[in-house]
Amino acid sequence: MSSENVKITPLVLSTGLISCLATALMAWVFVITEAPIAAAQQQKNTAALSQVLPSFDNQPTEESVTLNGVTFYTARKGGKITGFAGETISTKGYAGSISVLSGLKPDGTVTTVLVTKQSETPGLGAVVAERVREKTISDILSGKKETGLPPNRILDQFNGMKAEVGQTPWAVKKDGGNLDAITGATITSRAVGGAVFTIAEAFAQNKAQLLKETK
Numbered sequence: 001m002s003s004e005n006v007k008i009t010p011l012v013l014s015t016g017l018i019s020c021l022a023t024a025l026m027a028w029v030f031v032i033t034e035a036p037i038a039a040a041q042q043q044k045n046t047a048a049l050s051q052v053l054p055s056f057d058n059q060p061t062e063e064s065v066t067l068n069g070v071t072f073y074t075a076r077k078g079g080k081i082t083g084f085a086g087e088t089i090s091t092k093g094y095a096g097s098i099s100v101l102s103g104l105k106p107d108g109t110v111t112t113v114l115v116t117k118q119s120e121t122p123g124l125g126a127v128v129a130e131r132v133r134e135k136t137i138s139d140i141l142s143g144k145k146e147t148g149l150p151p152n153r154i155l156d157q158f159n160g161m162k163a164e165v166g167q168t169p170w171a172v173k174k175d176g177g178n179l180d181a182i183t184g185a186t187i188t189s190r191a192v193g194g195a196v197f198t199i200a201e202a203f204a205q206n207k208a209q210l211l212k213e214t215k
Contacts, residue, residue: 045061046059046060046061048101048114048116049061049073049075049085049101051112051114051149052085052101052102052103052111052112052113052114053073053075053082053083053084053085053103054075054077054082054083054103054111055075055077055082056075056076056077056082056083057076057077057078058074058075058076058077060073060074060075060085061073063076065210067202067205067206067209067210068198068201068202068205068206069088069198069202070086070087070088070198070199070202070203071086071087071088072084072085072086072087072202072203072206072210073085073086073087074210081106081211082106083103083104083105083106083111084103084104084106084203084210085101085102085103085104086101086102086104086199086200086202086203087099087100087101087102087116087199088100088195088198088199088202089195090191090192090194090195090198092187092190092191092194093118093119093120093125093187093188093191094120094121094124094125094185094187094188094191095118095119095120095121095125096118096119097117097118098115098117098118098120098129098188098191098192098195099115099116099117099118100113100114100115100116100192100195100196100199101113101114101115101116102114102158102196102199102200104199104200104203106211107162108162108163108200108203108204108207109160109161109162110158110159110160110161110162110196110199110200111159112149112159113155113156113158113159113192113196114131114149114155115128115129115130115155115192118188120185120188121185124182124184124185124188125182125185125187125188127154127182127185128152128154128155128181128182128185128188128189128192129155129188129192130152131149131150131151131152131155132150133150134150153180154180154181154182154189154192155192157179157180158193158196161196161200162200162204163197163200163201163203163204164204165201165204165205167201167204169194169197169201170193170194170196170197171190171193172186172189172190172193174186175190177193179193
């Protein structure tokens with residue numbers, strides 16, 4: 001065996017050992033963080049659902065079904081259905097995918113709409129998706145406390161709307177529809193409107209199944 005090989009062997013062994021230790025450490029970190037991450041995500045999902053659903057005493061995340069690209073969660077109180085929440089992802093955002101969560105009455109009427117994940121341009125597309133409460137100096141001085149979700153004129157325009165099977169998709173006014181859009185953020189407005197329609201239409205198409213499965 002040459003002296004060169006003798007010098008290389010320890011290096012190879014130490015590199016392999018380091019790699020094994022690194023892999024084991026990564027696996028250990030994954031194991032100890034998996035449960036807390038899952039719990040945090042579960043808490044986040046429940047909080048979002050609480051904002052779009054009426055009062056419930058069940059666990060909607062444990063009663064979900066995915067139909068036509070939409071995941072539906074059922075809210076019940078005393079065993080009676082109080083509403084649904086539909087969640088879908090639009091890939092047509094200006095800066096990427098947009099996740100939309102919409103509350104629905106048992107008859108399919110849209111209630112509250114939330115954008116749960118987006119990366120749109122601040123001050124433009126983000127205005128379509130974010131619910132931010134703006135306070136005036138008068139509000140601050142008076143100490144007035146606001147309750148409920150902050151308003152958003154784009155997201156709130158869907159309240160009370162309902163889709164029918166085979167209906168023409170909802171569109172912004174620029175495209176000949178009735179939906180309002182934020183100037184300079186038409187693409188984001190289209191994406192959000194399309195996602196809410198997808199949820200409403202999927203519910204209309206599967207209403208009987210959803211009501212039957214959750215009784």
